Amino acid sequence: MPLSFDWPFPERPSIFYKAISTLTIGLVGSFSKFWMKCATSLRIENGEILRNAVLNRDPDRPLITVANHHSCMDDPLLFGATMPLRVFWNRRRMRWSLGADDIVFTMRKHQMFFSLGKTIPVTRGDGVYQRPMDFALEQVNQGGWMHIFPEGKVNLTKEPIRLKWGVGRLIAEADICPLVVPFYHLGMDSVLPNQEPYIPHIGEKVSIYVGKPLIFDGLVQKMKKENRSLEEIRKAVTDIIQDELYKLKIKCEELHRQHLANDSSSSRA
Secondary structure, eight states, rough: OOSSSOOOOOOOOHHHHHHHHHHHHHHHHHHHHHHHHEEEEEEESHHHHHHHHHHHHHTTTOEEEEEEEOOTTHHHHHHHHOOOHHHTTTTSSEEEEEEEETTTSHHHHHHHHHTTTTTTEEEETSOOOOOHHHHHHHHHHHTEEEOOOOSSOOOOOOOOOOTTTEEEEEHHHHHHHEEEEEEEEEEEESSSOOOOOOOOSEEEEEEEEEOEEOOHHHHHHHHHHHHHOOOHHHHHHHHHHHHHHHHHHHHHHHHHHHHHHHHHHHHHO
């Protein structure tokens, strides 16, 4: 099913468009960093892995980050927590992301705002071969950074669910196999609860556990030499990411327990 609105990205962005996009990303990112550093209690494990992947990877190597999805404000606040300020003011370096067209792009002003912020509208249920995913693959093939919440929705139960294959397609069909960095987080649904009146809370505890980078070059090349189908490749890739993400879940749960216990001890002391 095609999008119900015009495609929001210009084929050749003008200098003015890039400037407004840079301003949008920079202001939102700066506010997110302020909020996460000053209005939450934050604990991050292996944050340098994520920063190094964004700032120091081979310039031709694309980056895909994947994370669980617990709150509508996971992006941008999680990147406010993990990225240095200069990343938000560098439009070329900043991440692309995917957003559900029926939630994020429901009004004209939202379409403009989120597209300026490098969010690509996707139609849930339309599969991995839809125009937005083609566009996402183009950005990956230009060496860009793509962030994906592969659960495909805000996971209210926090129980492990089957990941969507879109991330597998971006890896299986990329010209240069992307570096993949998974991370898991807890506490974001306390910062912005998933029920009305949707008012952000201050002083909440957020824990983020960044995993080791995943490299799929060997697996993808091997499966292609074996004449395996693209569907088989993207399923194999997605299965590995799913396993790694839910291993991080266990580690992050322990980190978050310690975080909560330490803060509780401090408050009683």
